[in-house]
Amino acid sequence: MLRLQLRPGLTLAVTCLGLYVAAAAQARATRSSALSVAVAAISAPVLALANGVGVLAEDFSHGLRSLQAILAEHTHLEQEAAELRRVNQALSAEVASLRQGSRLLAAYPTLVEKAVVARVIARDVLRTHTLRLDRGRRDGIALDSAVLTENGLLGRVDSVQEHSCRVQLLTHPQAAAAARITGVAQEALLVGGDQPRITGLAPYTDVPENAQVLSTGSEGIYPPGLLLGSAGAARTDGLFTVAAVELAARASEANTVLVLQPAGRATP
């Protein structure tokens, strides 16, 4: 029996040489297809699995991108909706203000010629009892101009700037207006405060409840005949009959007001 004992290095070299010769032979001969078929058969499931993994990865990546796009769109839409809500609120306020202005102009058709429509831009009806309007000296507003809402007198202008003015409300503790009560012959004085009241009437004057309290214009600020409010229960307090007054105009609800030229003064 022939026994070959080759060194490992030599065996490797011989194998490589054999491979080289085989490769040269393959290069010059037609290739067999059996091996190709076998390779294809072995490769097919591996390739199918790898392709499945690739498709899964592609789908995942695509889904991730879609999700990011959707989230970005969602954020954008949320911002857009918030902006639209804000605009909608502003427009609603604008419409309400315009409606109030229209009603105001309709309520005083004879005064419109000498009046300026103004918008309330700030209000403090509890502490300083004032409103700030968006009209000022440039718009013809002067000191002591009477300020009206569609329901009645609100107060007078006590401070004027170039583009704005401040209104002292009839609820101001220092506010006062000459007034008369429907059904009562005497003239009286409406004084402000947290609970406005009418005073200056002779003792034991009979004041009809819920009678209209109107301006007389004697103080030189408010035009005569404008509604101030309605009279409440009257009582005699010392030398005068005093009656509580429920003011007609509510400063807390006024958004648009009418500013009249002051009585006896010309607009600059």
Place this chain on the structure above:
Amino acid sequence: MKLALVFVLGLVLQLALTAAHLPWLLAACQPLLLVTVFAARTFSPIGVAWTGLAAGIATDIFAERIIGPGGIAGALAGIFVAGLVRRFEMQGPLFWIVGSLAAAASSELAWLAVVATLGMRPDHTWLGGLATIVMTAAAGFFVAVVELAARAWGSPARRRRRALQRL
């Protein structure tokens, strides 16, 4: 046994990386060359050369090329890598990174040389060779990182730290 398992895994991975739905650049990666590098840890240079030869022949067969040049190139790459690793006593991440780079470069050079002596037209030129070297080295880098992470995870120091945290 372990080498056989790694060899089969490398072969399957090498086949899988050519799948159409994976990034096309991955097809240039040669995981079977990493098997040769892996063998350099345990085998003698001749043993590594045999592993490279087997890896090269398998590559030739599954790439449906002429069987032989790949085997010869793999054997030469195996000898070169084994020599390099022993000469510089490479360990850790450097073993995988330099080993895979050297294996890919030497294998490509040897393959081109063998194909040229056979008077054949190579199926890829310098660009394909470069892609093979880069991608195989990248795979080596990946294996190095994974090995490093695995070692850090299973290190006695980490176990001690965890034991101390539980106290």
